[in-house]
Amino acid sequence: MRPLVGISCCQKPFGIFGTPNHAASDSYIRVVRGPVSGTPVLLPAAGEDLSAELLPHLDGLILTGSRSNVWPGYYDGPAHAEGTPEDRFRDDTTLPLIRAAIDHGVPLLAICRGMQELNVALGGSLDQRIQDLPGRMDHSTPSDQPIPKVRTGKAHAVRIEREGALGAVLTPGGRAAGRLAVNSLHNQGVQRLAPRLVAEAWAPDGTVEAVRVDGARGFALGVQWHPEYDWEHDADSRAIFEAFGRACAAHRAARTADPGLAQAAE
């Protein structure tokens, strides 16, 4: 049996009546079926803490990217500018889920918004428009490029801490180089790093681009870029998901060998 990998959904209005739906990009389904070698399980943006009900049955957790942004009230930040998309239902579900997954050693891979959620869940804060800050780059989705190029194209390099948890899962070439070329589709970023997080990659303007959870029992990484868009062509993107998949498989083996482990997560 493949490991069950939870994928966070966003709550989005669909259809002519704009009724709420729960959605995640097909990119996450495909990467879980591919290099992660798992079974994807969509986790609804239910607006409540479902961790006790979900975690005993999950072997990994992917916090997905999204155009929406973490509610500033969760990090005592200023209200968003008018029109900035938010998704409180998602925040109210993912923030406690992240903390519980870390506490119970469920492997966790946080991507873009997901890394921002990880930082806020553990007590950090966010800058809301990096491009408006002095000396900082514009990390947002370029409007002058076709979407496929934006997602699989490379926007800038990131410097990697070779001896860190991310460096350990990259290809030998990626680790030796100590740098990766990545895509970039975000306005927000780490302002105050959460106490338990350790930065492991940086953009040329100092923006934190990857973090690990210090002292985590299992795989617990966040990346600000989107490796799920180019893993079929990019060996280092694929290596991240393969390492996450190995961690999920190990968690499943332990969970199924010791049912008590599952109960402990309740």
Ligand SMILES: N[C@@H](CCC(=O)NCCCC(=O)O)C(=O)O
């Ligand atoms: N909204 C946040 C997080 C950005 C993010 O997750 N981008 C993914 C966009 C998904 C897509 O358009 O394909 C921010 O702006 O920092």
